[in-house]
Amino acid sequence: MTTSTQASPDTGKGPAPVTGRLASLARTLADRRRIVLILVALIAVGAAAVGAGAKARLSSGGYTQDSAESTRADRLLAERFHAGAPNIVLTARAEGEVDSPRAAADGRELTERISHAEGVVYAQSFWTTGDPALRSADGRTALVLVKLGGDENHAYRTALDLVPTLVGRQGALEVRATGSAQVNSEADEESAKDLERAELLAAPLTLLILLAAFGSLVAAGLPLLVGVVSVAGTYAVLRALTEATSVSVFALNITTALGFGLAVDYSLFIITRYREELARGREVGEAIAASLRSAGRTVLFSALTVLLSLSALLVFPLYFLRSLAYAGIAVVALAAATSLLMLPPLLALIGHRIDRFDVFAPLRRRLPGAATGRGVWHRLALAVMRRPAVVGTVVALLLVALALPFTQARFALMDDRVLPRASAAHLASETVREEFKGAQSAxxxxxxxxxxxxxxxxxxxxxxxxxxxxxxxxxxxxxxxxxxxxxxxxxxxxxxxxxxxxxxxxxxxxxxxxxxxxxxxxxxxxxxxxxxxxxxxxxGDSAAQVDTKDMLADRLPWAGAVIGVSMLVLLFLFSGSVVIPVKQLILNMLSLTASFGAMVYVFQDGHLKWLVGDFVHTGQLEVTVPILMFCVAFGLSMDYSVFLLSRIREEYLATGDNTHAVAFGMERTGRLITAAALIVATVLGALATSQLSILKLLGAGLALTVLVDATLVRGLLVPAAMRLLGRANWWAPAPLRRLHERFGLTDS
Structure with a gap:
């Protein structure tokens, strides 16, 4: 775990050489830096070319289970009886009455044309059935109900081709489209616009945060470069996954943000350690080796925690969640690999020029503690540890109080109200809700x-x-x-x-x-x-919602078990303690509480909407989003825990002083974790600029979780808990100590 920083016993001339598998890998990559970087460039270009076609192959839907009773009922209705709930609903408004001769003729012609289109199970309208429920109270609007065959994704593909030929002016009728297939189609189009907006917002803000963290333009530019390569790889990963399984269209927004944010974070960890090693007097090659042996090892474990957390999504038989798990796992692994493989050759090329153009150097020299290493995070940790019980209790109670609104959460499946107010599908649905009371209840x-x-x-x-x-x-x-x-x-x-x-x-x-x-x-x-x-x-609609919610409730304990057991085992192998893993699970749960309370307070109940922009609040939350947010946020929170604990344990093993080790670890990682959290919160928070409320909810929730974790939890609860437990933090029964000595995670 530790990296030697003592003088060599043979020469007394600076730090001893580092050893270990990661150190050897770093030396190899640094020695062959030009070849490695040329290969990385070629792979990145190839990945970008392969990934260019990813978006067109992504799927919509995936919010219901194929084997659910409601899904089987809908399938039988379509296949045997040519019936079932419509997934396209057209509102046709006439200039006068819908039963005027001209409007009636155009309405029948439109209905007939749709019924003969490829992929259509049936098309019914006021003009073909005479059903008064399909005619508005003012007599000027009528409905056309269309059932598209196949599963959600097949219906979505059919709608992409069919609906543009139906909307707009159709003779005497002005036609708009809504329904689940059309909502999915418009959500797909909107998500592509949102992705561009989020990338344009996140990249410059990330550069500013990196510049504030490093001061140097050179050091700030390297993580961005690694992040860009990681995003190119993300597109290629998504394209490859579509060959094997259906992948949700939202995976593009979520995984590119996650991959970019983590790649930048991991690079931040490694570059910070590299600068420390240079400051200790190491030569460039040895500084790179030491950085990869320590920070690189932490990056591997941090990535593993996120992977394990995302793997819990695989217990849910919805391809929306499963595809995000597959894509997320691959993208996180790619972010870690890109950081570990690109930075050694890049750092070898740059060498001591890593601090070039350091515009903040004079300011840092004047900051209190800048020269002594006893800065604001060190003082904060000592202040907390003087009254750990009081601080810990107050913060824990505050977080629990923030979570209370979640006890009133109500859940539903996604509908047209996920779209912006001005979207065509939402406006058409509003027409149905307001003017066709008899047709509202499916x-x-x-x-x-x-x-x-x-x-x-x-x-x-x-x-x-x-x-x-x-x-x-x-x-x-x-x-x-x-x-x-x-x-x-x-x-x-x-x-x-x-x-x-x-x-x-x-x-x-x-x-x-x-x-x-x-x-x-x-x-x-x-x-x-x-x-x-x-x-x-x-x-029917109620059955689909009930079946989905029942299935999620049944599988939720299994997902919790996957996360809980895997994290306990991983943290034990990482720390050699049985106390720290349990404590970190509890602290991680607390870091999620504010976000889950905010989900209900803002997105369900509609309070403080101005903080995230306008959206349609329905009094309910989309049922899959809290599960997705929990798995992603839990992994990110544990990610920072691993990084902080690695520095605390490193110092504790060297000194045996728990209080000093906590203050040292906080000082060494406080600014770094804050910067890393700001980067991830910025990248994921950019999703909150989305016009789709499902992405807005996910982005805002994840950003809030990361910020709460990096401030209240890491800044106050962790030092309080570490001080209260003292040496007991590192306790394990003798048999488990021997097990850790044999199988513990080390780099040797």
Missing amino acids: PVVVVAPSLDPAARGPELADYASRLSALEHTVRVDTAVGVFAGGRQSAPPGDAAAAYRDADGTWLSVVSDVDPGSAAGEHYLREVRAVPAPDPVLVG
């Missing part, structure tokens, strides 16, 4: 694939009667008639044939509750609880 669908209405009509009628008797049921449409209030209200009509095929049937259960609300979820569970004469599948 029916619950019940598929009975083996219940033949012709042979078992009475059983079907009895089942439909019981469904219609449920509170909030408006009616139940079936192949044997319409049911309401627990009895048949109308005989089979012309539309009854649509509810049957040769072997089975399906039922449409219309209610008066919002499918996305808590009442809608409760109603869905009541429908599923009604005994059916044959096995049935219950689908």
